[in-house]
Amino acid sequence: MFNNYREILSLPGALKFSLAGLVARMPIAVLGLGIVLFIQGVSGSYGLAGIVAAVYMIVQALAGPGIARLVDRRGQATVMVPIVITHLVALSMLIVSVYADWWVGLIFVFAGIGGATVGSVGSLVRSRWSHIVDSPKKLQTAFSWESVADELLFVTGPVVATVLATAVFPPAGIILSMLTAGIGSALLYVQKSTEPPPIERTTEARGHVFSNPGIFTIIIVNVFLGVNFGAIDVIAVAFADEQGVKSLAGILLSAFALGSLIAGALYGSRNWNSATHHRFGVTVAMLAIGACSMMLAQGMVSYTIILFIVGFTIAPSLIGANSVIEALAPPRRLTEAFAWLGTSLGFGVAFGSALAGNIIDAANAKTAMLLPAGCAIVGALLALSLLKLLNPKRSSHEVRSARDLRRVNIEE
Numbered sequence: 001m002f003n004n005y006r007e008i009l010s011l012p013g014a015l016k017f018s019l020a021g022l023v024a025r026m027p028i029a030v031l032g033l034g035i036v037l038f039i040q041g042v043s044g045s046y047g048l049a050g051i052v053a054a055v056y057m058i059v060q061a062l063a064g065p066g067i068a069r070l071v072d073r074r075g076q077a078t079v080m081v082p083i084v085i086t087h088l089v090a091l092s093m094l095i096v097s098v099y100a101d102w103w104v105g106l107i108f109v110f111a112g113i114g115g116a117t118v119g120s121v122g123s124l125v126r127s128r129w130s131h132i133v134d135s136p137k138k139l140q141t142a143f144s145w146e147s148v149a150d151e152l153l154f155v156t157g158p159v160v161a162t163v164l165a166t167a168v169f170p171p172a173g174i175i176l177s178m179l180t181a182g183i184g185s186a187l188l189y190v191q192k193s194t195e196p197p198p199i200e201r202t203t204e205a206r207g208h209v210f211s212n213p214g215i216f217t218i219i220i221v222n223v224f225l226g227v228n229f230g231a232i233d234v235i236a237v238a239f240a241d242e243q244g245v246k247s248l249a250g251i252l253l254s255a256f257a258l259g260s261l262i263a264g265a266l267y268g269s270r271n272w273n274s275a276t277h278h279r280f281g282v283t284v285a286m287l288a289i290g291a292c293s294m295m296l297a298q299g300m301v302s303y304t305i306i307l308f309i310v311g312f313t314i315a316p317s318l319i320g321a322n323s324v325i326e327a328l329a330p331p332r333r334l335t336e337a338f339a340w341l342g343t344s345l346g347f348g349v350a351f352g353s354a355l356a357g358n359i360i361d362a363a364n365a366k367t368a369m370l371l372p373a374g375c376a377i378v379g380a381l382l383a384l385s386l387l388k389l390l391n392p393k394r395s396s397h398e399v400r401s402a403r404d405l406r407r408v409n410i411e412e
Contacts, residue, residue: 002269004141011132013194020191021125022149024184027118027177029150029157032057032349033233034173035094036357037109037165040237042098050234050357054350055108057230060115061346067119068339075198076124077189082358084185087117091178095171118181121188122146123338126322130334131196136327139270142323144268147315148261158257162250196335214328214389215337217382218321219344221284224379225317226348228291228372231356232256232307234351235372238356239365243300251379259311267316276327277390280320284380287313291376294369327392330407348375 009015034051039049070079090113097106129142157176164172189195233253240249272279290310297303321341329337352371359368383390 002265004138004269004271005145008129008133008138008142013191014129014132015299017128017188017191017194018145018149019189020184021121021128021146022153022184023180024155024188025121025125025150025159026180026184028122028178029153029257030161030173030404031114031118031177032230032353033158033237034161034165034171034177036234036237036353037173038095038098038171039107039160041165041170045361046234046238046357047361050354050355052107052111054354056111056115057346057350057353058115059112060118061350063116063345064120064123064339064343064346065336068123068221068336069333069367071124071127072196072199072333072335076195077192078198080119080124080185082135082190083117083119084181085393087114087119088178088182090114090117091174095174098171120339120342121184122150123335123342124188126326126338127196127335128194130326133193139326140272140276140323141268143326144264144315144319147264147319147322148268150315150318152261156254158253159250162253165245166247199208209343212328214391215325215340217386217389218324219340220319221379221383222341223348224375224382225284226289226345226350227352227355227375228287228348229345230349230352230354231368231372231375232294232352234353234360235365235368236303236307238360238368239297239303240300242365245300248300252300252304252307255411256307256311256314259308260314263312264315264319267319269380271366275391276323277321277387277392280324280390281384283313283317284376284383287317288373288376288380291373294373295366297366297369324390324392328390 009018035053035056036046036049036201039052040046043049066077067083090110094107094110094114097101097110126143126146130139131145133139133142161176164176169175236252236256237246237249240246240252287310290306290313293304293310294306299305322338325341326334326336352375356368356371359371
C-alpha cells in the first residue's frame with residue numbers, strides 16, 4: 001500500500017532533507033499558537049493575543065514570496081542562514097519585551113520581525129523534491145508525504161506547546177519553535193546535493209506568478225481556507241477554557257491534525273485517475289460541510305470528534321493545491337509559487353486568529369465558530385465556480401506561453 005512512499009524516500013538524499021525540513025518547520029505548528037498562549041497568559045486578553053499573532057503572520061505572508069524569490073536566484077543556504085539567525089534574535093526580544101513591560105509597540109515590532117524572517121521551509125523542501133524526482137506521479141507522492149509530515153507536526157506540536165505554556169512557562173511554545181527552527185535549519189541547509197541550483201533571472205522569471213489566473217484562484221481560495229484554520233486555533237483554546245480545561249486545548253488541535261494526517265497518508269498511497277483540480281474542488285467542498293458541523297459541538301468530547309472528522313479534508317485539499325500550483329507555475333519560479341501558496345494561507349490564518357479572538361472577547365467560542373464555517377463555504381464556492389481555471393491543460397505556464405506565441409505570430 002505504501003510502496004509509493006518507499007520509492008521516493010529511497011532517492012539519494014531524500015530522507016535526510018525531508019527529516020531535516022520536518023524539524024525546521026516545527027514553527028508552522030507551534031509558533032502562532034505559542035504567541036497566542038504567551039500573550040494571553042500574560043495579559044489575559046484573547047483579542048490582544050490574536051492581534052499580535054496576526055501581525056506575526058501577516059508580515060510572514062508578505063515577506064515569504066520575496067524570500068523565496070531570493071532563494072530561487074541565490075540558493076537556499078546563502079539566503080536562509082542569516083534570515084534564521086535574525087528570526088531567533090527577534091523572538092528572543094519578543095519574550096523580553098513582554099516580561100520587561102516595554103512599550104507595547106515593541107511587541108508588535110519584534111513579532112513582525114519574527115514573521116518577516118521565518119521563511120517558508122515547506123516550499124524549500126518541496127522545491128528539493130521537484131529537483132530530484134522525475135515524474136508527476138512521484139512528485140504527487142512526495143507532496144503527499146510532506147503534507148503528512150506537516151500534519152504530524154500539527155498532531156504533536158499543539159499538545160506539547162499548550163501543556164508547556166499553560167502548566168510550565170507561558171513562552172514555552174515560542175522557545176520550542178526557536179529550538180526546532182535553529183536545529184532543523186542547521187541540518188537542512190548543509191545538505192548541498194539536493195539543493196536546487198540558483199537560477200539566473202530571465203524573461204520567464206519576470207512578473208508575478210499570480211498573473212496566472214489559475215494560480216490567482218488558488219491563492220484567493222487559500223485565503224478563505226486560512227481564515228478557517230487560524231480561527232480554529234484560537235477557538236480551540238477558548239472553547240477548552242470555557243469548559244474549564246484550557247490545558248487540554250492542544251488535544252482538540254491534535255485531533256484535527258490527526259484526521260488530516262491519516263487522510264494525507266491514504267491520499268498519497270493511492271494512484272489517482274481523476275484530475276487533480278477536480279479532486280481539489282471536491283475536498284474543499286467537503287471541508288466547508290465539515291466546518292459547518294462544528295456548530296454541533298456541545299462539549300470537549302463532541303468537539304474533538306468533529307474536528308477529527310473535519311481533519312480528513314485538510315491534507316487532501318492542501319496536497320491538491322500544491323499539485324495544481326506545481327502544474328501551473330513556471331519552472332524557474334516554482335519556489336516563489338509555493339511560497340505564494342503559503343502566503344495566502346498565512347494571510348487567512350492571521351485574519352482568522354485576530355477576528356476569532358475579538359469575537360470570543362465580545363461573545364464566546366461557539367459564536368466565533370460562525371467565522372470558519374462562513375469562510376470555508378466562500379472558499380468552496382470560489383473553487384467550484386472557477387474550477388476550469390485550475391486545469392493545467394488550460395492554464396499551465398507552457399500552454400499560456402504557447403497561446404501568447406501564437407497570438408504574437410498572428411499579429412505579425
